[in-house]
Amino acid sequence: MKQQGVAVLGSTGSIGTATLRVIARHQARFRITALTASSNATLLREQAASVRPEYVGIANPNGDSDPAWGTGTDCLIAAAMRADVDIVVNAVVGTAGLPATLAALHAGKRVALANKESLVMGGDAVLRACAEGGGEIVPVDSEHSAILQCIGTRPLGEVRRIILTASGGPFREWDASRIASATIEDALNHPTWRMGRKISIDSATLVNKALEVIEAHYLFGLPYDRVDVVVHPQSIVHSFVEFIDGSVLAQVGFPDMELPILYALTHPHRIDDIAARAFDPSSASPLTFEPVDPERFPSFALGVAAGVRDGSAPAVFNAANEAAVKLFLSGRIGFGDIARAIASALAAIDGLPSVSVADLSAADLAARNHVIGWSRP
Secondary structure, eight states, X not given: OOOEEEEEETTTSHHHHHHHHHHHTOTTTEEEEXXXXXXXXXXXXXXXXXXXXXEEEESSOTXXXXXXXXXXXXHHHHHHTOXXXXXXXXXXXXXXXXXXXXXHHHTTOEEEEOOHHHHHXXXXXXXXXXXXXXXXXXXXXXXXXXXXXXXXXXXXXXXXXXXXXXXXXXXXXXXXXXXXXXXXXXXHOOSSOOOOHHHHHHHHHTHHHHHXXXXXXXXXXXXXXXXXXXXXXXXXXXXXXXXXXSOEEEEEOOSOTHHHHHHHHHTTOOOOOTTOOOOOXXXXXXXXXXXXXXXXXXXXXXXXXXXXXXXXXXXXXXXXHHHHHHHXXXXXXXXXXXXXXXXXXXXXXXXXXXXXXXXXXXXXXXXXXXXXXHHOO
């Protein structure tokens, strides 16, 4: 059995560290040949000493990098393009992940995609790169992995709709006024998943689910009116697929990102995993499902509307959210201001070109600058 070389981009984040744990259990099949991190040089150094990759890079070294490491955002592309890399796990958070996704797909590699911004910002460009380079996109998000597993080899013409599940985040039972005044500590206190700060805030606003709706549109080629979302606080059902004959399939399991990571590495095959937790249906009951309330979670509705609008709107939505979340985490705006900042950016920035990556980058920058200006008294 030939080992496949894996580049892990964003290796020090939650998805990156989980990927290293998965690969450590399956070293006969996979070998980590490249690692990159954003800024955590201490952990990156520990990881590199453990797995001994041929290439190590850090995007934001802050004076603490090894002289042999690649530096700057170009290190993501350098890692993805290496000849000894077969699979690129893109776990980068933010827009910096898009160029690496495009480069890997142009080079004909499999991209195990956990970087939402790649498809949200540049969905059409990513699909073109995949077609032109002969690469492959396999989603890592548990919801999209579930959809892929449910559809299997069935043609998309047999799919009536897909239903993504959302945990509802920490504010599922809060009223709108209480949500608007939530603190940073409140918003980071996710009831199910332990994630990075930015992703945790996105879960609290349900922005993450809007981003996943846009991703699903591109991954599975379905129009937005055939992509639904339901709140499922137990996070046992990871998504549903409804077929044209009325059958509905669901992928279920306890919340654990290591399963979709492993499947992204092995798709369409499955391999034995000694760490897999046996599923006990009785311990998962009861399962409940609720509609999303757009009045309490306005950022979700803004994101889906941006996806429907298409063009530069998804890039504007994504960048405005990133800028607003950064301001919130620094204490400069309130939680309720995140949605207001996004709405202001979407209203002010409309109709920008979105053909090239340069166009998308310009829309991204315009949205960030707008939110920064909006936040100033």
